[in-house]
Amino acid sequence: MWILYAFGSALFAGLTAVLAKCGIRKTDSTVATAIRTIVVLIFSWLMVFIVGSQSQLSQIDAKTLPFLVLSGLATGASWLCYFHALQIGDINKVVPVDKSSTVLTILLAVIFLHESLSLPKGIGIVLIAVGTHLMIEKKQSTGAAKKGASWLLYAAGSAVFASLTSILGKVGISGVESNLGTAIRTGVVLVMSWMMVFVTGKSAKLCEIPRGELGFICLSGLATGGSWLCYYKALQDGPTSVVAPIDKLSILVTILFSYLVFHEKLSKKSALGLAILVGGTLLMLL
DSSP: OHHHHHHHHHHHHHHHHHHHHHHOSSSOHHHHHHHHHHHHHHHHHHHHHHHTGGGGGGGOOTTTHHHHHHHHHHHHHHHHHHHHHHHHSOHHHHHHHHHTHHHHHHHHHHHHSOOOOOHHHHHHHHHHHHHHHHHSOOOOOSSOOOOSSHHHHHHHHHHHHHHHHHHHHHHHTTTSOHHHHHHHHHHHHHHHHHHHHHHTTOGGGGGGOOHHHHHHHHHHHHHHHHHHHHHHHHHHHSOHHHHHHHHTTHHHHHHHHHHHHHOOOOOHHHHHHHHHHHHHHHHHTO
8 A cells, every 4th residue: 555655645746846836937936835835734734633643642752753853854954955055056966966865765775774675676776866867957057157066065965864854754653643743744844944935035025926826836735745645654654765766756747747738848868867767666666
């Protein structure tokens, strides 16, 4: 059953990207992220009360709660590092480093969670890494190139924290109902996302959001909530080294709807990368 939740996570994550793109044409992406997090928080706690797991809140082990909080902090830290890296570095250098989080998550799961790494899984890791790299379209920088290697530190930090999010989340939901675990973690992410808004001085832009885009932002929040609930349910019952790459298949959903809604087409290089990435993910299931 966990594998169905993993694919459900990919479906909702793919829809999130498309809905979010519709909602940030004029709206600042950092502000949109913070608003989406509010929607996710409401949605996640609603699910908690629907399944009746709120009574387990007082029963959460003192050793488990810190990992849930740390998982949320890791997500917030990943976003902070990622946006700062984009601010001071070239996007065609930052994004590939950030995308390495998938491979790093699998390796960390093997090291710290003692999940097995068979030959097919090893080959799958390589294929996922190569496919992800090919999927990244090189874009010309619109501004002057910024010198120094500090962007690399922040981009690497983004990838590391994104990987830690999955690992800490896996440990944090052991013995905790997955909906409740997601709700607690989302509360931490909410604080981090709004910190981003105020730290970057973008709070004034809250009044500038077009109503139409606000609707898409809220819908993307619901999709994000659905994705997270499925993802952490899958993590609770399945191996991280398999759940994480399946979740990345959300790119198939995103590409499909991008073609239907935005009429975007894949280049031959990106199509090859997509095929390799999907092949690597399927190998992870063996």
